[in-house]
Amino acid sequence: KLCLERIEKVDAKVEAFLEVFEDALDTAKEIDKKILSGENLPDLAGIPMGIKDNICMEGKKVTCASKMLENFVSPYDATVVERLKKNGAVILGRLNMDEFAMGSSTENSAFKKTRNPYDLERVPGGSSGGSAAAVAAGEVYYSLGSDTGGSIRQPASLCGVVGFKPTYGRVSRYGLVAFASSLDQIGPFTRDVEDAALVLNAICGKDDKDSTSKDVAVEDFTTYLNKSLKGVKVGLPKEYFGEGIDDGVKKEIEKAIEVLKDLGAEVKQISLPMSQYALSVYYILASSEASSNLARFDGIRYGYRAKDFEDIIDLYVKSRSQGFGSEVKRRIMLGTYALSSGYYDAYYKKALKVKTLIINEFKKAFEDVNLIVSPTSPSVAFKFGEKSSDPLKMYLSDICTVPVNIAGLPAVSVPVGFSDNLPVGLQIIGNYFKEGEIISLAHGIE
Numbered sequence: 458k459l460c461l462e463r464i465e466k467v468d469a470k471v472e473a474f475l476e477v478f479e480d481a482l483d484t485a486k487e488i489d490k491k492i493l494s495g496e497n498l499p500d501l502a503g504i505p506m507g508i509k510d511n512i513c514m515e516g517k518k519v520t521c522a523s524k525m526l527e528n529f530v531s532p533y534d535a536t537v538v539e540r541l542k543k544n545g546a547v548i549l550g551r552l553n554m555d556e557f558a559m560g561s562s563t564e565n566s567a568f569k570k571t572r573n574p575y576d577l578e579r580v581p582g583g584s585s586g587g588s589a590a591a592v593a594a595g596e597v598y599y600s601l602g603s604d605t606g607g608s609i610r611q612p613a614s615l616c617g618v619v620g621f622k623p624t625y626g627r628v629s630r631y632g633l634v635a636f637a638s639s640l641d642q643i644g645p646f647t648r649d650v651e652d653a654a655l656v657l658n659a660i661c662g663k664d665d666k667d668s669t670s671k672d673v674a675v676e677d678f679t680t681y682l683n684k685s686l687k688g689v690k691v692g693l694p695k696e697y698f699g700e701g702i703d704d705g706v707k708k709e710i711e712k713a714i715e716v717l718k719d720l721g722a723e724v725k726q727i728s729l730p731m732s733q734y735a736l737s738v739y740y741i742l743a744s745s746e747a748s749s750n751l752a753r754f755d756g757i758r759y760g761y762r763a764k765d766f767e768d769i770i771d772l773y774v775k776s777r778s779q780g781f782g783s784e785v786k787r788r789i790m791l792g793t794y795a796l797s798s799g800y801y802d803a804y805y806k807k808a809l810k811v812k813t814l815i816i817n818e819f820k821k822a823f824e825d826v827n828l829i830v831s832p833t834s835p836s837v838a839f840k841f842g843e844k845s846s847d848p849l850k851m852y853l854s855d856i857c858t859v860p861v862n863i864a865g866l867p868a869v870s871v872p873v874g875f876s877d878n879l880p881v882g883l884q885i886i887g888n889y890f891k892e893g894e895i896i897s898l899a900h901g902i903e
């Protein structure tokens with residue numbers, strides 16, 4: 458009730474929700490009954506949360522903030538939703554996002570503008586802007602988002618909350634509407650690191666319905682809280698502190714690094730020169746996969762269908778032209794081009810080769826250090842319209858986050874300070890399946 462009241466009070470301004478579920482209170486009452494009857498329930502029982510609108514929940518709409526899926530109702534639960542339900546979570550509603558998770562400001566939603574709770578004139582980041590803003594505005598205790606190139610960490614940074622992208626394969630993607638399947642991962646937004654550990658406990662682990670999910674033991678992540686940081690080796694990649702990072706952001710990150718040193722961490726400079734190619738590689742691979750994944754939205758099998766059409770080709774063309782927004786169309790065109798015969802070798806195949814170089818460089822770095830830290834976002838929350846007219850400018854928002862997805866590594870954004878009264882997030886990157894080590898450092902610094 459408290460959360461629903463809070464939503465009632467602030468969501469007209471923040472506009473994080475695309476839908477608040479009417480039956481949420483009934484679910485909560487059912488769970489209350491179990492608690493009162495003495496049943497021993499898991500950690501998340503009865504706690505209100507929200508999901509990004511690209512995660513399927515049986516009997517509920519899942520729109521990806523696109524006109525294409527405006528009235529599409531999911532016939533099944535995503536594995537994460539199934540696991541949350543088993544944990545007694547109370548799912549309050551669907552949260553706004555950039556259309557099909559493409560964007561860094563949530564301005565690409567077909568339905569509404571989500572505002573940054575710290576300054577309503579500014580964006581919450583994206584693409585999981587609704588998920589970040591809802592937690593920051595106190596509308597829910599936690600939420601789920603998806604991160605393909607930074608869509609959990611960047612909005613978490615801009616909204617002053619914790620955002621965790623697990624290792625690729627850690628969390629099942631079954632029931633997550635695919636954007637770029639080799640990069641997508643689901644993860645939590647929380648108010649603090651302890652809550653992130655609790656949510657990860659609930660959602661991580663092998664799932665037979667996702668062939669890319671990995672059978673790696675899921676430890677109790679809360680055992681990594683309150684750990685000594687003495688002797689933990691932390692690398693600062695010099696390429697992530699250079700040109701393009703705002704001075705105000707740099708200053709807060711440098712302060713955070715001093716705190717890490719005070720806590721006993723051994724901080725040293727490292728170099729990841731291949732990172733300069735990450736953005737190019739990302740926008741080729743992500744767009745290529747998107748162009749293939751989004752081919753299913755043809756006006757026949759799913760979602761929106763144009764009203765007047767002459768023949769089947771005309772139906773495809775009109776449905777897709779009218780159903781998709783301009784950023785989605787841009788990605789489909791870029792991806793189709795990069796995959797087409799004659800260009801495949803020069804773009805897609807080349808990007809895959811550079812991806813391998815990026816992976817190898819991270820692997821080498823982790824022979825020397827336990828964790829790598831950097832700014833999450835090159836700037837604090839920006840104003841509406843500031844970058845939306847220039848796609849390249851918008852793409853630069855992802856400069857610190859995309860290398861992590863390309864390599865499939867886990868990383869968190871944790872709030873460490875303010876610049877011009879706007880939150881700044883520190884990104885902590887770990888080695889494969891070392892979410893626990895990330896939690897220790899993040900908990901130390903928060």
Ligand code: GLN
Pocket residue numbers: 558559560561583584603604605606607608609636743855
């Ligand atoms: N901003 C990036 C993009 O537009 C990342 C999106 C994401 O992680 N879903 O592709």
